[in-house]
Amino acid sequence: MSILSMQNIEKSFDNIEVLKDISFSVEEGEVVSIIGPSGSGKSTLLRCATFLETIDSGLIAYNDEPVTTMVDGKCVYAKDLNNFRKRFGLVFQNFNLFPHYSVLKNMMDAPVSVLGRDKAEVEEECMALLKKMGLEDRADAYPCQLSGGQQQRVSIVRALAMKPEILFFDEPTSALDPELTGEVLKVIKELADENMTMVIVTHEMAFARAVSDRVIFMADGVIVEQGAPEDVFGDTQNERTKQFLANYNR
Amino acid sequence: MDLMTMVLKMSEGLGKTCAIFFLTLLFSLPLGMIVALLRRSKNKIVSNVTRFFISVLRGTPLMLQLIAVTYGPYYLFGLTVSRNKLIPVVIAFAINYAAYFAEIYRSGIDSMPVGQYEAAEVLGYSKVQTFMKIILPQVIRRILPSMTNEIVTLVKDTSMAFTVSYQEMFTIGKQIANSQTSFMPFIVAGVFYYVFNAIVGFAMGKVEDKMNYYEM
Numbered sequence: 001m002s003i004l005s006m007q008n009i010e011k012s013f014d015n016i017e018v019l020k021d022i023s024f025s026v027e028e029g030e031v032v033s034i035i036g037p038s039g040s041g042k043s044t045l046l047r048c049a050t051f052l053e054t055i056d057s058g059l060i061a062y063n064d065e066p067v068t069t070m071v072d073g074k075c076v077y078a079k080d081l082n083n084f085r086k087r088f089g090l091v092f093q094n095f096n097l098f099p100h101y102s103v104l105k106n107m108m109d110a111p112v113s114v115l116g117r118d119k120a121e122v123e124e125e126c127m128a129l130l131k132k133m134g135l136e137d138r139a140d141a142y143p144c145q146l147s148g149g150q151q152q153r154v155s156i157v158r159a160l161a162m163k164p165e166i167l168f169f170d171e172p173t174s175a176l177d178p179e180l181t182g183e184v185l186k187v188i189k190e191l192a193d194e195n196m197t198m199v200i201v202t203h204e205m206a207f208a209r210a211v212s213d214r215v216i217f218m219a220d221g222v223i224v225e226q227g228a229p230e231d232v233f234g235d236t237q238n239e240r241t242k243q244f245l246a247n248y249n250r
Numbered sequence: 251m252d253l254m255t256m257v258l259k260m261s262e263g264l265g266k267t268c269a270i271f272f273l274t275l276l277f278s279l280p281l282g283m284i285v286a287l288l289r290r291s292k293n294k295i296v297s298n299v300t301r302f303f304i305s306v307l308r309g310t311p312l313m314l315q316l317i318a319v320t321y322g323p324y325y326l327f328g329l330t331v332s333r334n335k336l337i338p339v340v341i342a343f344a345i346n347y348a349a350y351f352a353e354i355y356r357s358g359i360d361s362m363p364v365g366q367y368e369a370a371e372v373l374g375y376s377k378v379q380t381f382m383k384i385i386l387p388q389v390i391r392r393i394l395p396s397m398t399n400e401i402v403t404l405v406k407d408t409s410m411a412f413t414v415s416y417q418e419m420f421t422i423g424k425q426i427a428n429s430q431t432s433f434m435p436f437i438v439a440g441v442f443y444y445v446f447n448a449i450v451g452f453a454m455g456k457v458e459d460k461m462n463y464y465e466m
Contacts, residue, residue, distance in 0.1 A: 052368055085374045096369035099464050100387050109383070110373035144465035162373065 001064055003028050003166050003197050004049060004088075009058035011041075011048055018044045019055070020221040026166060029195040033208035033229075036218035037244060042201045045218070046170050049199070050090045051081055062087050063165075086115065089159025093171040095151045097143040103130070103154050104139040107161040115162070122161070129157045133187065149180030153187055167191070169200040185211075205248045209233045217241050251430050257438055259426060263419035264442065270339055270408045270418060275401070277344035282351025289356055300352075307349035313413050316342045320414040335416040347404060354396045358389035391461045398454040405447050409439070 002025040011019040018041045026032055034042045047053040049060065051067075057075045060067040062084050068075050078084070097106050107126040111117045130136045133153050143151055152172060159167055169188065173181040185207050191198060192211050202208050208215055209229045216226040217238075225238045236242055288300040307315070319342040323329040332338070362385055370380040409420035419442060423435035 050372055052371065082374045085372060088372075090372045092365060092369065094365060096363075096365035098366065098369070098384055099466055100391070110375065113379060113383070114374040142464040158373075 001028075002026060002061075003063060004199070005059070005061045005064070006045075006049060007059040007061075009045070009048060009060070010056045011044060011053065012056055018221050019048065022058075022221070022223060024216060024223060024226070026197060026199055028165075028197055030197055030213050031192045031211055032199045032214045032216060033212040034199065034201045034216045034218060035203070035205065035208055035244075036224075040218040041221040042218050043170050046090070046168050046199065046201055050088060050168055051077075051085070052090075082114075086162060087165045088168060089162055089164035089166075090168045090170065091152070091156050091159055091172050094175045095143070095148075095155045097151055097155055097158070099143050102140050102142055103135065103146070106143070106154060107158045110158075111161050111163075126157070126161050129160055133157055147180060148176045149183040152176065152180075152184045156184075156187055156191075166197040166199065169198065169202070171201055171203065173202070173204060205233070205245070217244065219244065251426065251432075253434060253438075256426055256432075256435055260419050260423050260435065260438055260442070263417055263422040266336070266411075266416065266418040267408050267420070267442075267446075269336060270343060270411060270416075271405060273336075273340045274343040274347055274404060277340065278347035278351055281344060281348035283355055285348050285352035286355035286359065289352060290359065304349045304352060307346050308353075312342070312346050312407060313410055315346055316410060316413055318342070319345075335411075335414055339411050339414065339416050343404075343407070347400070350400055351397070354393050354400065355389065357396075358393040359385065361392060362388060388466065392466070394454070394458050394461065398451065398458075401450055401454065402447050405450055406443055409443070 005025040007023045009019050009022040010017070022041070022045060024032075034045065036042050044053060048055050054077065055068065055075055057070060057073070058068065059070065065084075067078050067081070067084055069078075070076070098109075101109060104123070104126060107129070108119070108122050111122045111126075112119050127136060127139065130139055133156075135150065135153060135157075138146060138150065138154075143154070146154065152175075156167075156172075172188065173184050176184060181204070185204065188198070188200065188207075189211050200208070200212070212229050214226060215229045215232040217224045217232060217236075217240075219240055225232060225236060225241050232241065233245065236245070285300060285304065288296055289304065291297045291300070316339060320335060320338040321331060324331050366384055366388070367380060370384045375384065408418060411418050412421040412424055415421060420439050423439045427433065427435040
């Protein structure tokens with residue numbers, strides 16, 4: 001059973017096709033990296049998977065439970081999308097932490113006020129997560145008091161506090177300088193080692209190669225090629241992939 | 251009439267001045283939010299009608315609106331003008347200030363980055379939760395300086411109630427000035443407003459300090 005399955009996804013913005021008949025699925029424990037040039041539809045694909053964008057047609061399902069169904073050629077979404085939202089987490093490129101909440105409140109508020117969980121219990125879990133990140137002494141700090149790398153790590157633990165089955169990353173290090181990138185990538189690597197199911201849109205090729213079970217190369221709204229990292233990065237036979245990767249191997 | 255008697259007499263109207271001030275805030279602050287949300291409505295008719303009302307309320311003198319609300323019912327429907335003018339005065343003030351507050355709220359809401367909405371949506375917050383817990387607290391922080399401006403203006407605008415002879419402080423002062431042919435009551439009124447606004451400014455400063463515990 002796939003955790004996430006997206007079949008024949010089509011998405012246009014103002015008549016410009018951004019996703020052209022894309023199909024892919026993610027299995028439990030799998031780490032999938034999506035690479036490709038800007039404008040290839042990588043981020044849109046993630047935003048469709050997390051319902052930030054609605055697809056024009058296609059099927060999205062979590063654990064084989066359909067999120068969308070096609071009725072008379074129209075794409076219809078399930079009524080209770082929150083039932084699906086609690087299964088995934090999304091880490092944004094620019095963190096999107098709530099600036100008026102402390103680190104701990106950023107993490108605790110959704111589990112408590114959205115999932116209705118016990119406050120004391122959530123606090124204990126969140127503190128444990130912060131401790132794992134080495135951020136326990138920053139629990140009462142506000143996002144503005146943290147470095148970019150720390151903010152992104154907090155946004156990762158905020159997503160983890162919801163106990164998602166799958167975690168999406170939308171270019172998690174693109175807003176960070178190289179020095180801070182490492183600490184975020186290290187966290188993602190640790191999650192991979194713990195068998196967290198993840199889909200990572202990234203421009204960090206070396207990282208994608210090291211951490212992924214599968215790499216998807218997208219260009220112009222289609223999946224050009226996908227496979228094990230050694231195949232895609234090592235000896236791709238695809239001309240478009242070669243051309244893209246050549247920019248990184250200089 | 252000596253200065254002390256003057257001050258005492260005018261102080262009697264101060265309660266009414268405060269009544270206009272606080273009641274206007276009490277009604278216009280929430281009303282302004284409703285107007286702002288209607289103005290941002292996706293329904294074109296709703297947003298355009300709201301926009302029109304805002305433009306009328308901002309585009310005509312408050313003095314005119316006070317007269318319209320107080321005496322309009324008499325001229326239009328033959329209703330007797332109520333003896334307690336506080337009601338029409340507060341209605342006129344509340345509606346007028348709601349229009350100004352609505353535009354301030356709207357600019358604050360529009361200035362919020364879309365990422366805050368998206369983060370809340372992915373975490374499963376409902377629309378109401380997102381607005382109340384995530385958006386509104388940050389909007390308040392952003393608009394506080396403009397709100398202070400508007401509230402300081404309101405203090406001074408309460409003097410406008412003299413146009414409908416509501417016996418607030420300035421109206422009394424004006425009557426004394428006329429009967430005594432003295433300029434003194436205006437100076438007293440000026441001092442009253444200045445002190446009132448000094449208190450308002452101090453209080454709003456405290457509120458701003460309290461909300462400045464984070465950076466946007």
